[in-house]
Amino acid sequence: PRLLAYVQTFRRYQDTNQFSLLPMISNPTQITHVYLSSLHINSDPNAITLNDNNPNNSVFSTVWQEAAQLQSKGVKVLYMMGGAAAGSYPRLCSGPSNTITYYKALYYELKYHKLDGIDLDIEEKVAYTCPLALLQRLAKDFGSSFITTMSPVASELQPSGYGLGGFSYKTLDSKATSSTKPNGKLINWFNPQFYNGWGDASTVNGYNAIVKNGYAANRVAFNLLAAQNDGGSGWKPIATYQKVIATLQANYGSKFGGTNGWEYWDAGRNDNMSEPWKWVGTL
Template identity: 40%
Template sequence: MPPIPQPPTPRIVIYYQTQHNQDGTPCSILPIITQPDIAVTHVNLAAIHLNDPPGHITLNDHVPSDPRYVTLWAELRILQAAGIKVLGMLGGAAKGSFTRLDLDEATFEAYYLPLRNLIRERGLDGLDLDVEEPMTLAGIIRLIDRLKSDFGESFIITLAPVAAALMSDRPEHNLSGFSYEALEVMRGRQIGWYNTQFYCGWGDLSKTDGFDFMVARGYPADKIVIGMVTNPGNGSGWVPFEVLQEVLITLKVRYPGFGGVMGWEYFNSLPGDRARPWEWAAFMTKNVRSGLLPLATAAPIVSASAAIGTGQQKQQPLIVDDDPKAKDDAPIPKDFEYFTDGSVED
């Protein structure tokens, strides 16, 4: 029986970077299709890095063919068979991938072709471009054009700007270097949507103001996917569920084409934390996709105190895959620590 077609919006996007538990066993992503009342639309596999020399590609800290990823690749194929689109996430906080793709044509080809081959080999449905280092507008356009040329119009291309980058073109509000407003004008038709980071000081999901302002600036509501940390341990800006629920319902009613939600990241998502990380997706399904797909039961609303582990449920320290932390971090607000791309809490 073929997968049930899913409406394009609102989307539920999960970033999947920490693929192993603390004991080294796989952190399975399959519960998002085996547990009830969950309608995830996209999974972004993080994080792919282009290293020196050309052709040296890693998924976090290891080559994609490493035996540690055998279960991962098998599970992602199962997700695709169930109708979920699987994208690779390129870049992130670890620098270098986009710098290498922003050089002369010969250098671009040397680094791009192995990436193209990886996408083909693993049958990825798209690529999420998380540009957290300076890149030229011409450079990102060249990359988008080449991906569309090689993989066709059905290949999904998304970007992951910080929220401030869609609200202002000032350099200090943007980790990517280029203007997203200019990119949307020039290549908007080739970009599926923006996985917008409303956390770590770049945006505030306790209210709708940021989303409203982006739409007022001209970004289509169906292309803004609001991004959040799924656990306070993953970065600052976590919003309690009862507050977030009001924001989600307001956006869904105010903008019929509301783009959806994304969560960084899967393995310790609240309210279930490490034991039941899929419960975040169940909460989002109830609040942004209810009425679109049949739901057997409603996911409960969770209080902030219960969600962050007071009482009997103790919050565990953040443990993520050991992707090396970049030495030269991009300029970000000083009142938080930024966890991404497998950086490990000390």
């Protein structure tokens, strides 16, 4: 199964110094994918930012050097785009001329930094045709090996369908098909958020509900809070996560879609772990 990590805060919580991504590969964590978060499409299409800075700002120089080293060891490095900051998706779906302008900026950013894929975290209301068009364009321009994932809140993949995006993921997934990508789907897999009141990571029930709702287990990663401060609610001790994950692995075997943690910088802080890679490895 996949082992994924979101990296948004690029510093240590203990002393604010920038940390290294390399312990994830120099230690036996079994990490498979790292998401660099969060990419934002701003009103000026030439002013894309990774959090608050241009991705080419010197503050990220070490990040890109280390990302290349992760990739050389077989770890996939992706962007996560969107999240709580609004605007990226309406801009990418704002009409023919604007859409092309904003998409070109995203296209060249993905190309320049040699990303292996992108995670679409839509936390603002758009029509399903918005992510559908984006998924189709990415598949056309980057090919079948480019990874496209989505990170809805867990309830959006459950029968209620209630969440933040304002569209039906069932409708989107039924239309986002491909003859060349795994499972015939444009969306390789989902990272549903089991926290902040949208899902309960202390039980297998929410995950099972998603699978029963028609999403294959190998397309559903169990997305958890890595520390209390990383979300409003829903963090659980790692012993709880381990118990739930063990049950999911027993139930689904090799078809289990893996685990993910938001976010890396202070992962394990509340489990008395001194370094975030230890939490990832334990998970």
